[in-house]
Amino acid sequence: MADAGVWFEQVSKRFHRGEVHDSLRDLVPALARRIMGRKRSAEELQEGDFWAVRNVSFQVMPGETLGIIGGNGAGKSTVLKMLTQILRPTLGWAKVEGRIGALIEVSAGFHPDLTGRENVFLQGSIRGMPSAMLRQQFDSIVEFSGISDFIDTPVKRYSSGMNARLGFAIAAHLNPEVLIIDEVLAVGDFGFQSKAFNRIQELATSGIPVVIVSHQMDRIATLCSCAILLEQGAVAYMGKPADAIARYTSGFNQTRTEDHKGPIRIDSIRPHSDLPVESGTDLTLTITGSVLGTECDADRHSVLFQVRSSQTGTVPFASSTARLGVPLPADGEFRLELRLQMNLTPGVYALETGVYDERTSAIIARGPTASVQVGAGASFAGQVQLNPRILLAVPALP
Amino acid sequence: MIEAEGGAVAAPRIAPAPPVVPRKSLIGDLRVILRDLWQTRDLLIQLTRRDLTIRYKQAVMGLAWAILTPLLIVLSGLLIRMAMAKFAGAKVGMASMAGIAVKSLPWSFFVSSISFATPSLSGNMNLVTKIYFPREVLTISAVLANSKDFLVGLVVVSAALPFMGVHYGAAVLWAPFLMVILLGITTASGLFLACANLFFRDIKYIVQLLLTFGIFFTPVFFETTLLGARGARLAMLNPLAPVLEGLRLSVVEGHNLLRPLIGTAPHGGPDILMWSPWYLVYSLGWATLGLALSLVFFRRLSYLFAEYI
Numbered sequence: 219m220a221d222a223g224v225w226f227e228q229v230s231k232r233f234h235r236g237e238v239h240d241s242l243r244d245l246v247p248a249l250a251r252r253i254m255g256r257k258r259s260a261e262e263l264q265e266g267d268f269w270a271v272r273n274v275s276f277q278v279m280p281g282e283t284l285g286i287i288g289g290n291g292a293g294k295s296t297v298l299k300m301l302t303q304i305l306r307p308t309l310g311w312a313k314v315e316g317r318i319g320a321l322i323e324v325s326a327g328f329h330p331d332l333t334g335r336e337n338v339f340l341q342g343s344i345r346g347m348p349s350a351m352l353r354q355q356f357d358s359i360v361e362f363s364g365i366s367d368f369i370d371t372p373v374k375r376y377s378s379g380m381n382a383r384l385g386f387a388i389a390a391h392l393n394p395e396v397l398i399i400d401e402v403l404a405v406g407d408f409g410f411q412s413k414a415f416n417r418i419q420e421l422a423t424s425g426i427p428v429v430i431v432s433h434q435m436d437r438i439a440t441l442c443s444c445a446i447l448l449e450q451g452a453v454a455y456m457g458k459p460a461d462a463i464a465r466y467t468s469g470f471n472q473t474r475t476e477d478h479k480g481p482i483r484i485d486s487i488r489p490h491s492d493l494p495v496e497s498g499t500d501l502t503l504t505i506t507g508s509v510l511g512t513e514c515d516a517d518r519h520s521v522l523f524q525v526r527s528s529q530t531g532t533v534p535f536a537s538s539t540a541r542l543g544v545p546l547p548a549d550g551e552f553r554l555e556l557r558l559q560m561n562l563t564p565g566v567y568a569l570e571t572g573v574y575d576e577r578t579s580a581i582i583a584r585g586p587t588a589s590v591q592v593g594a595g596a597s598f599a600g601q602v603q604l605n606p607r608i609l610l611a612v613p614a615l616p
Numbered sequence: 617m618i619e620a621e622g623g624a625v626a627a628p629r630i631a632p633a634p635p636v637v638p639r640k641s642l643i644g645d646l647r648v649i650l651r652d653l654w655q656t657r658d659l660l661i662q663l664t665r666r667d668l669t670i671r672y673k674q675a676v677m678g679l680a681w682a683i684l685t686p687l688l689i690v691l692s693g694l695l696i697r698m699a700m701a702k703f704a705g706a707k708v709g710m711a712s713m714a715g716i717a718v719k720s721l722p723w724s725f726f727v728s729s730i731s732f733a734t735p736s737l738s739g740n741m742n743l744v745t746k747i748y749f750p751r752e753v754l755t756i757s758a759v760l761a762n763s764k765d766f767l768v769g770l771v772v773v774s775a776a777l778p779f780m781g782v783h784y785g786a787a788v789l790w791a792p793f794l795m796v797i798l799l800g801i802t803t804a805s806g807l808f809l810a811c812a813n814l815f816f817r818d819i820k821y822i823v824q825l826l827l828t829f830g831i832f833f834t835p836v837f838f839e840t841t842l843l844g845a846r847g848a849r850l851a852m853l854n855p856l857a858p859v860l861e862g863l864r865l866s867v868v869e870g871h872n873l874l875r876p877l878i879g880t881a882p883h884g885g886p887d888i889l890m891w892s893p894w895y896l897v898y899s900l901g902w903a904t905l906g907l908a909l910s911l912v913f914f915r916r917l918s919y920l921f922a923e924y925i
């Protein structure tokens with residue numbers, strides 16, 4: 219168990235776009251081309267080839283949880299397939315020590331004509347569970363899935379939700395040494411999702427190495443100790459989950475004005491602490507930048523700052539120096555100390571900056587972004603933190 | 617690799633483990649494969665059971681399937697034999713009928729196993745591209761699933777043979793040994809063809825063609841003596857021929873396979889070598905070597921399966 223771990227060293231994977239020859243008739247010309255043509259090196263891309271994954275390296279040790287985020291086609295699934303040995307890297311090497319439990323495509327092994335019960339045993343053994351253990355865990359699996367009434371019905375008559383529930387229930391009982399999770403969090407109804415998420419959290423915090431791919435940023439933020447942002451197969455960012463998420467989500471909704479030589483340049487935005495902020499408490503930030511006096515119209519241009527939810531992409535709060543009545547210097551550098559009361563629901567938020575034109579109500583340039591995680595105990599539920607103060611007044615003190 | 621922008625914190629890294637050097641020796645590979653197969657024996661059982669359950673679910677014929685193919689082979693064999701006998705002015709004895717009945721079982725096992733095993737990888741695309749497990753089990757379970765039909769047929773034929781004038785002797789004990797060789801040859805061909813069919817989808821049509829006409833190149837309907845001295849030796853080059861002829865000789869004729877058997881030609885001519893113990897070695901060699909090579913071949917290509925399927 220102590221030896222369990224995941225290693226990815228300079229891994230690249232090349233794929234071919236388009237049709238692969240798959241009948242004997244195509245073999246002869248393909249072979250001829252191969253013999254006549256020059257020997258192709260591993261590094262080389264031929265016509266139609268592309269790198270699905272390029273030079274990705276990481277390690278996950280026991281107790282660590284790595285999150286992988288990125289858009290569709292960024293190479294996330296290819297990375298997972300190389301981890302689970304379904305694909306072999308073109309370059310570099312991937313190695314996993316320990317029995318892998320993969321919560322990937324949880325209902326992939328189901329045969330439609332078999333009953334739920336038969337499929338539990340089939341699917342369990344495909345994923346490497348010994349029969350004896352399956353028999354022992356069977357009741358627990360069925361109970362977790364919540365479809366015990368239909369366990370002797372052929373799976374072809376199941377709804378897709380039931381399919382996913384049963385699949386997840388089996389995968390959740392694998393007792394792995396290394397856990398690999400892909401997008402399965404989005405299965406079933408709300409009740410089952412939270413049940414599934416609790417189970418994943420339980421597994422992820424049990425001290426085994428975990429790799430998780432998801433589009434649900436709040437889950438990446440809560441579960442992971444480290445995150446990778448993949449863009450077109452390459453690592454665009456590796457580090458704190460909150461930063462990776464901020465970088466990923468700020469990639470959207472951007473009317474990028476590249477290297478804008480605007481009236482104001484914003485250099486940095488930095489929270490005073492890296493720790494998560496408790497909902498309802500204060501967050502202090504420093505924004506630095508400089509004003510280009512020749513371009514800047516003090517009545518018109520101001521520094522904008524806004525909070526964007528990484529889960530939903532919405533902006534619950536935005537303001538600017540002009541609206542707060544803070545004048546900027548006519549020329550030269552400035553430093554702003556900003557304090558925000560984070561009356562937000564728990565989650566990851568991006569703190570975005572920009573240059574705002576008060577006359578046209580347009581963001582004319584984007585500045586740097588910071589990210590912050592808002593946490594809350596169990597003190598409230600709902601859309602917004604109303605900072606409750608509560609006192610027991612009756613019975614009156616004697 | 618690690619960008620410092622935005623105050624990225626790199627988790628403490630431990631020195632990377634050395635890359636695994638893939639073992640390339642035949643014996644080393646084989647040992648790994650056999651260990652993997654032993655560890656996944658539960659899966660093999662489950663997949664075999666799946667294939668069996670699906671085959672008999674919603675099937676009117678049920679176990680009658682097990683008898684149907686051998687029965688048809690025996691009937692068509694009799695028809696051919698009677699035509700030949702009429703031409704030669706001889707009679708078709710009970711012994712030749714018993715011989716065809718005995719040989720029809722392993723032949724139909726071979727045919728149905730190969731036609732199930734060939735598409736066993738390409739037909740399980742969702743498993744191959746999504747979950748990792750030793751892929752050999754898909755093909756081996758496709759072969760094993762056919763053993764039920766074989767066993768049912770075996771019971772029926774064993775019960776019927778005494779009525780065809782067969783007295784079971786000690787030589788019957790050769791039958792299990794021959795069946796193991798049959799299983800080996802079948803599995804080896806299945807592994808090779810399943811692999812080939814994954815990369816080239818037209819393989820299965822070629823296989824179907826070969827299986828249809830293969831019966832004429834294998835001594836199922838006839839004994840090798842019918843081909844003359846030279847022909848009998850040539851016919852035995854087919855790896856399945858010693859298995860089929862061995863079964864007939866040991867079960868029907870009660871011949872001990874460790875001793876050679878010389879037959880007389882039907883219309884004079886030189887004596888014909890019907891059986892030699894070397895035939896047994898020849899077939900066994902095909903089974904073991906074929907199995908070893910096909911397992912290693914299969915394993916070495918298996919990392920490409922998910923990409924090419």
